[in-house]
Amino acid sequence: MKETNICSDDIIRAFISRRVLPLKRRAHKMSEMYDPGxxxxxxxxxxxxxxxxxxxxxxxxxxxxxxxxWGFLPLSSTNPLTQEAKDRFPRIEADRRGPCRKRPLDAVDPDPYIHWTDLKMGRTHTSRPATRGLGKDRLPAPDPAGPRCSEEHFMRLRRAVKELDSAWYDATNNMMTTADARKILFEELLWELRDLPEAHSKCQAIPEASIEALRTQLAALQDEKEQLIRQHREALDAQETYSKGLKDQLIQLGLEHSKALKAAQATAEAKLNEALEDASNSTVVLRAELEEAAKARKAAEDQTARLEAEQKEYDLLAYAQKKVGERRVAQAYKNLDAPWDPYDHLVVLSAQVSHMRAVDRNLADIPEVAIQLFKVLWPGEEVPDNLSLTNDRLKGAGWRIREWQCSAARAGADSALRVACSWYPNLDLDALIGVREQAPTDLDPVLTAKRQDRAYRIAKYAAMRTFIPPPPDVKDYLDDEGR
Incomplete structure (x- = not known):
């Protein structure tokens, strides 16, 4: 019942639905029953x-x-036992059924459901054949097979008569045959009754001493039986006491286990809450540190921008002072550190204007050079619409050049394998997974030089102008600056 959903109603339903009586003799086990036949x-x-x-x-x-x-579907030939059930109940597997025999099917149910108000008394027993007029000479002759115990044979005949009486109710289509069989058995019973007085007289002739000895043995056996009953009861009481003690211990252990489990759960919850609180505090501290770091970074960026502006101003001032100094040296000024005069300011202005003219002459070539550089680094992609977008893409030129280097390495390796496979079609490519250490072409300088010469000559077959991306499971090693 622990392993299935079987219930008490399943037992009643199994007998009724199988159309089997509980005490009926069966051709095989109910777990081996088959179709309606x-x-x-x-x-x-x-x-x-x-x-x-x-x-x-x-x-x-x-x-x-x-x-x-069904709580548990009854077993049958179409729902056989599992291997586990066969192992647990070996007698079921040992008592195999015989060959399949089928009975003729009924056209009408011989045992339909009838409401108790519609029940009617069936046919009563047929009276036994009258013994009057049979006579001793008309009794059947005894069985010549050998001596028989009259009392045992008498009981057997009585059981046979009862079985035939029961069968007589069911055998409505064979009533005459049943009556003849009952008559023959009754006549044989009369024949056996003839020897009963003689057997009774023999029993009366048993000595009184033998009867007394039997009574003594019976009393001794009775005492022994009572003693065994007392011993059995004492053993049962001891077993019950021991079982009760084990049950109490089991209950105590269960209580202790439950208490320990609750304590462990409380401790674990306390540690978990403490860890969560620590993590929350750490998160707050980390967030504050990140905010401070962001502020410091912003201040550093502002300081850097200010220093760059000041550096530009300083560069311009230094350039202006250099031009003024050159002019004063050329004119052989006696005091080179004298304050600037108006002509010195004109020299500074002329130097700055000439510098901007040089920048203006090269500024027209910058967009075209940027577009050419973009096409080389990203072939096949459309050029951005304006120079600002192109400038944003060119900021990652260093990273892209590193990717082109990796692509060139893949192209060279592919060309080397193409040459090898063209000469050796059965070459095992799965074996080429890395460089084998201590190879002769790495240790011998002559072989190394020859290997490098062949590799450099094979390089001309490499598709250097086609960008080859890495496989999905391979990632190129690129640092933060793309070098």
Whole structure:
């Protein structure tokens, strides 16, 4: 019941739906029954769920519903035992059924459901054949097979008569044959009764001493039986006391285990709460540190921008002072550190204007050079619409050049493998997974030089102008600056 959903109603439903009586002799086990032609069944006609419920209510008190379902489907030839059940119950596997025998199917159910108000008394027993007029000379002759115990044979005949009486009710189509068989058995019974007085007289002739000895043995056996009963009861009491002690220990252990489990859960929850609180505090501290770092970075960026502006101004001032100094040296000024005069300011202005003219002459070539550089680094992509977008893309030129280097390495390796596979079609490419250490072409200078010469000559076959991306599971090593 722990492993299945079997219930008490399943037992009643199994007997009723299989059309088998609980105490009926069967051709095989109920777990081996098969189709409606099974000889164990009363009839092969099936019952509906409603009829099964009505018959079950006639047999026992049950709360079975009309729309019942099996808690555990009964075993049969179509629902055989599992291997685990065969191992647990070896007798089921040992007692195999015999050959399959089928009974003829019924056209009408011989045992339909009948409401108790519609029940009618069936046919009563047929009276036994009259012994009057038979006579001793008309009794059948005894069985010549050998001596028989009259009392045992008498009991056997009585059982046979009862079985025939029971069968007589069912064998409605063979009533005459049953009556003849009952008559023959009754006449044989009369023949056995003839020897009963003689057997009774023999029993009376048993000595009184033998009877007394039997009584003494019977009393001794009775005392021994009572002693065994007392010993058995004492053993049961001891076993019950021991079981009760084990049960108390088990309950105590269960309580201790439950208490320990609750304590462990409380400790774990406390540690978890403490860890969560620490993590929350760490998160707050880290967030504050990140905010301070962001502020410091912003201040550093502002300071850098200010220094760059000051540096530009300083560069301009230094350039102006250089031009003024050159002019004063050329004119052989006596005091080179004298304050600037108006002509010195004109010299500074002329120097700055000439510098801007040089920048203006080269500024027209910058867009075209940028577009050419973009096409070389990103072939196949459309050039951005304006110079600002092109400038943003060119900021990653260093990273892109590193990617082109990796692409060139892949192109060279591919050309080397093409040459090798063209000469050796059966070359195992799966074996070429890395450089084998201590190879002769690495240790011998002559072989190394020859290998490099062949490799440099193969390089002309490499597709250097086609960008080759890395495989999905391979990532190129590029640092933060793209070098």
């Amino acid at each position: 099974d000889p164990t069944k009363i009839t092969g006609l099936p019952l509906s769920k409603d009829d099964i419920v009505l018959k079950a209510r006639q047999i026992c008190q049950t709360a079975m519903r009309d729309d019942w379902e």
